[in-house]
Amino acid sequence: MKTVTIIGSGNVAYHLYKAFSLAENILIQQVVARNKSALETFVSPDKLCTNFEEVVDSDFIIIAVSDNAVEKIAGLLKNFKGIIVHTSGATSLGVLNKHENHGVFYPLQTFSKSREVVFQDIPICIEANTKHNHLELNELACTISGNVQRVNSSQRRQLHMAAVFANNFSNHLFYLGGKICAENQLSFSILKPLIKETVDKLEVLSPYEAQTGPAKRNDQNTLEAHLSILESDLHKDIYTLLSQSLQETYGKKL
Template identity: 55%
Template structure:
């Protein structure tokens, strides 16, 4: 049985708590956050803690807070027994170097409390200074995921940067697309089959080969018509810059 504490009350803390609580080989001892109200919605009341001086010893402490708060939270972990890890994609393992045992437990996924996820399919990137601690993290990760990888801080930062492009930026483009159809009294749902096929294509081909559209074809007439349809300067700027990037990528073929 692996004992775990979770520090945080956000999306990552929420989903890790749910996933770890379902494993018969993991016991969540405590969930700590300053605001008790944020924990009451999803944590067993007996496990809630708001006093950082009363964090219990356990096998693994999971720091699930914003990147800017990790260093401050780590100070409260001094003197505790157990392995202390953060769950950030963009933060080096070295931020925890003053602790006796430290590492990283990074689930590579976008999380929202309003939507359930299947943790078994989520890659978990682990890192630790000591071999025994790395082995412990691997055992813990395998309790909830079928995809566990030993990743360095430099590699993890690269993954996080790539994830910003494929997830965060993509989602913002979806928001802009939704705004465009709404402004013209159309339903965004009509685009969902297209979106699904865009993602499913990646099962059979790399993004480079999957690219279609007027910029890919070098269709200047259609692109000019699209720009004329757009009324907001921000949308025009994004459309132009992305189209130019696509044309540069496939320039030799146009």
């Protein structure tokens, strides 16, 4: 039986708690955060802790907090024998150097408390300061995921940036598309089959092969018509920049 302490009360901490609660041979000893009310929404009372001086040592201490808080939280942990890891894609392994045993446990997924995920399908990227700790982290990750990969800090930063393009930016474009619909008395739901097919096609085609649209085919009339009806200068800039990127990708010029 391996023991786990989770530090954090946000989306990642929530889903790790759910996943490890169902995992075999894993015992969650504590979930730690200063925001008691946030913890009470998903943590059983006997595992809840709001005082960092009362954090107990575990085989694994998982710091699942925002990127800019990782180093500060790590500094509050003193004289722990367990492997201390963070879950940040954008933060290096080195921020935990003061701890004898440390690593990274980065689940590559977008998380919201309001939506359940199948952790078995989520890639977990691990890194550790020793071979032994890597093996231990690999074993831990395999209890909740069937896709565990060894990724170093440099690779992980690039992967995190790629994920921002693929997820965060694409979702914002969905928002902008929905905003245009709403401004013209149309429901966002009319776009959902298109969005679904956009993603589903990637099962059989590469993004390069799947691309369609006026910018790819160099349809200047449509591009200019769209720009003429966009009211926001920012939205015009976004439309133009993305169109330029598409044209460069497919060897055409605006």
